[in-house]
Amino acid sequence: MNRVPAHLLVFVTSGLVLVIEIAAGRLMAPYIGVSIDAFTGIIGTILAGIALGASVGGRLADRQDPAPLIGRALVIGGGLTILSVPIVVSLGPSTGPGPVGIVVLTAAAFFAPAAVLSSIAPMVTKLRLEDLDDSGSVVGDLSAAGTAGALIGTFGTGFALLAWFPVRALIIGVGVLLALAGVVLTIRGGRRPDVAEMAVVIVAAMIGIGMGSPCDHETEYHCVRIVADDDRPGGRSLLLDRLRHAHVDLDDPTHLEIRYVRLLAAASDTLPDGPIDVLHVGGGGFSMPRWLTATRPGSTHTVLELDTELVDIARDELGLDDAGAMEILTGDARLHLPGLDTNGYDLVIGDAFGGDAVPWHLTTLEVMTELRRALRPDGVFAMNVIDRSPNAFVNAEAATVSEVFDWVGLIEPSNGTDAGRVNQIVLAGSSPISPMIDAEDGRQLAPDEVAARLDGAQVLTDDFAPADQLMG
Numbered sequence: 001m002n003r004v005p006a007h008l009l010v011f012v013t014s015g016l017v018l019v020i021e022i023a024a025g026r027l028m029a030p031y032i033g034v035s036i037d038a039f040t041g042i043i044g045t046i047l048a049g050i051a052l053g054a055s056v057g058g059r060l061a062d063r064q065d066p067a068p069l070i071g072r073a074l075v076i077g078g079g080l081t082i083l084s085v086p087i088v089v090s091l092g093p094s095t096g097p098g099p100v101g102i103v104v105l106t107a108a109a110f111f112a113p114a115a116v117l118s119s120i121a122p123m124v125t126k127l128r129l130e131d132l133d134d135s136g137s138v139v140g141d142l143s144a145a146g147t148a149g150a151l152i153g154t155f156g157t158g159f160a161l162l163a164w165f166p167v168r169a170l171i172i173g174v175g176v177l178l179a180l181a182g183v184v185l186t187i188r189g190g191r192r193p194d195v196a197e198m199a200v201v202i203v204a205a206m207i208g209i210g211m212g213s214p215c216d217h218e219t220e221y222h223c224v225r226i227v228a229d230d231d232r233p234g235g236r237s238l239l240l241d242r243l244r245h246a247h248v249d250l251d252d253p254t255h256l257e258i259r260y261v262r263l264l265a266a267a268s269d270t271l272p273d274g275p276i277d278v279l280h281v282g283g284g285g286f287s288m289p290r291w292l293t294a295t296r297p298g299s300t301h302t303v304l305e306l307d308t309e310l311v312d313i314a315r316d317e318l319g320l321d322d323a324g325a326m327e328i329l330t331g332d333a334r335l336h337l338p339g340l341d342t343n344g345y346d347l348v349i350g351d352a353f354g355g356d357a358v359p360w361h362l363t364t365l366e367v368m369t370e371l372r373r374a375l376r377p378d379g380v381f382a383m384n385v386i387d388r389s390p391n392a393f394v395n396a397e398a399a400t401v402s403e404v405f406d407w408v409g410l411i412e413p414s415n416g417t418d419a420g421r422v423n424q425i426v427l428a429g430s431s432p433i434s435p436m437i438d439a440e441d442g443r444q445l446a447p448d449e450v451a452a453r454l455d456g457a458q459v460l461t462d463d464f465a466p467a468d469q470l471m472g
Contacts, residue, residue, distance in 0.1 A: 006124045007145040009070070012181075013077075013120045014146035015153030016174050020081060020117075021046045022157040023174075024110050026167040027085065029241040030214050030223045031092030032102045033355035036468040041102030042110075049114030057119025058126075066123035068191055073120050074182025075193070079201040080113035081175035085168050085208035097242070097355070117178070121146055163220045172208045175201070219309035226317050229257075236318055238285040240310075243356055246285020250319040253290040259441050260384050260423035261287050263411055266435035267382040267427055268292065268347050275299040279345040279374060281333050281362065282352030283311065286320045293326075300325040302345070304333035306352070334361050337370040348375050350383035356421060358385055358397075360467040364460045365400050372404040381405065381428040386471070389417045391453065393470035394424050398450070399457035401428045409433060410445045410453060421471070 024042050025034070032038050060069060087109040095101035121142065128138045161170055179201045183193045215223040222240040229235025234251035237244050247257035256262045265288070268276070275298030280289060283305030292299050303322075305311055308330040314320035322328055329336045333352055348371050352362055361367070375381055381401070387394040394410070402408040405428035412424045425442070427433050437444060445453070460467065 003128070003141075006128050007142065010121045010124050010142050011145045011149035011152075013074075013117050013149070013178075015149030015151075015156075016178065017046070017050065017114055017117050018150045018153030019157045019161065019174055020084075020110060020113060020171065022154065023162065023167050023171050024084070024106065026162060026218075026223070027088050027171060028092060028102075028105055028109070029355075031088070031095055031097075031242060032105060033097045033242055034221075035097070035355045035357055036360075037097070037099055038102055038355070041099055042106050045103055045106040046110055046114045049111040050118040053115035053118030054122055056115070058122035060119070061123045061126035066126050067189055068186070070120055070123050071182045071186035071189060071191070072194065072197065073116050073123070074185060075179045075197045075201060076182075077113050077116040077120075078175040078178030078180075078182060079197065079204050080116060081178060082172050082201065082204040082208050083175075084109040084113060085171055086204070089214075113175075166213070166215075166218050168208065168213060172205060175208075176205060217309070217313055219307050219313075221307045222310065224310065224313060226313070232257075236285075238314075238318060240284075241355060243353075245353065246287050246318070248285050248287055248290060248318050253294040253319065256287065256291060258287070259413075260425065261291075262441050263423075263425045263435070263437065264288055264349055264351070264382050264384065265291060266437050266441075267380055267425065267433065268349075270433050270435055271346055271380055276346040277344060278302070279340065279348045279371075280304065281348070281350045281371075282306075283314070283328065284351065284353075285318050286314050286322075288349055288351070289326060290319065298325070301327070302340070303328045304336050304352070305330055306332060334367065337367065337374075340370070340374040342373050343376045344374055346376055346379045348379065348381045350381070350426075353384075353386075356386050357468050357471060358383075360460075360465045361462070363397055363400065363467050364462050364465050365403055366462050368401050368404045377430055379429065380433060381426075383426040383428075385424055385426060386421050387417065387424060388419075388421045388471070391417055391424075392458075393467060394426065395453045395457040396460055396467075396470055398426050399454045400460045401426055402454060403459060406430045407432050408450065408454070410450055411435075411437065411442045412445065414439055414441070414443050 025038060091105055091108055095105045125139060125142050129135055186193050216226050217224040225239040227237040227239060232249055234249045236248055236250060238246040249255040256265055275296050277300045278292060280301060280303040283303045289301045289303060305328060311328055311330060352359060385394050385397055398408050398410055407429055409427040413422050
């Protein structure tokens with residue numbers, strides 16, 4: 001095999017393996033969520049497939065002519081890539097977001113295509129090795145081509161492809177291109193494509209295209225669903241990936257359906273009557289900005305929201321009217337914090353989530369220091385977190401907040417936190433805050449209970465913030 005086609009083949013196949021790996025996270029997000037566990041499970045499982053494929057491909061290349069094997073590997077790899085879509089859709093609802101479920105689903109859908117496509121590089125290497133005198137340069141050049149392809153696949157998918165194409169179309173398209181490349185390579189080698197293999201690819205593509213997407217919208221970050229409320233004509237729930245993140249009533253912005261949002265509202269009610277200036281870390285369905293605008297006319301809102309497309313969805317389908325006294329800053333909230341006005345806000349609400357976890361880089365002492373700087377001396381800080389008994393994460397978050405605020409409080413569900421992961425509220429200010437809480441919504445912990453929770457709790461910093469691992 002000549003040098004240029006060999007390098008091109010390794011470059012493309014290595015790049016497409018990384019396209020598949022990154023797209024896998026988006027395809028599986030509605031079933032396993034978006035978390036450190038998810039990224040770890042996906043990357044580790046696909047790396048295992050790459051390792052096995054490279055080993056098997058090398059052994060096959062030593063035992064028989066690798067030239068006809070390469071075309072077949074492309075066709076089979078393409079078919080398996082396409083099949084990953086129906087596999088995820090079929091198995092996803094029965095797997096959980098934990099490490100075992102993540103690895104099982106990833107292995108079922110993506111281990112095989114990663115292995116088959118990774119077998120091609122050692123086959124190409126075998127065809128290029130003609131003399132031991134230049135074996136080092138041959139192996140090195142092909143390794144460099146594969147790494148370059150992986151880099152382009154990574155950057156291209158993360159920065160562009162997932163913003164341009166729905167994830168299913170992207171994965172099926174990659175599979176079809178691989179299969180077609182395999183057919184072309186086989187024909188150019190003077191061989192006839194395997195009819196059975198091509199039939200499998202075609203059937204897989206038809207199944208993948210025919211399976212409906214669970215998403216109403218696919219943004220760069222989320223699978224978004226808007227679900228109408230059977231009990232309230234104007235009710236709409238916002239589902240991001242596998243979790244409900246917000247509920248709004250298009251006809252009545254003062255209706256708060258979700259318990260933790262009512263707790264945040266109760267915290268805001270401890271401020272004096274009248275308009276207030278509010279910083280929202282996380283926009284989502286914009287429930288709190290709509291509620292505060294209705295209950296405290298004249299209030300101003302600065303909203304930090306990662307997902308630009310989600311803001312557009314909120315405008316179009318969730319009743320968001322951001323004209324006037326609302327400023328929405330899109331992109332990573334952490335990057336906006338240094339630019340916030342000192343003593344600029346009466347209320348700071350932390351309600352940013354990636355899956356069911358607060359993004360770790362928004363949990364740290366450095367972030368809390370910035371938020372304390374932005375809050376007025378007599379202001380209120382309220383943060384929504386999810387955890388379960390023994391509450392290692394929420395305790396760590398409260399301990400971190402206590403490093404920069406004079407007083408810290410906690411609100412948990414009335415029935416405690418033993419049943420599973422639940423929303424809890426961290427409160428903070430310069431003096432004690434006692435919201436009027438409905439008994440069904442939660443219970444504010446007594447000072448001695450808070451002190452016991454803080455005793456020995458980990459303070460989270462940019463250098464060490466294992467937020468996902470601390471969650472029960």
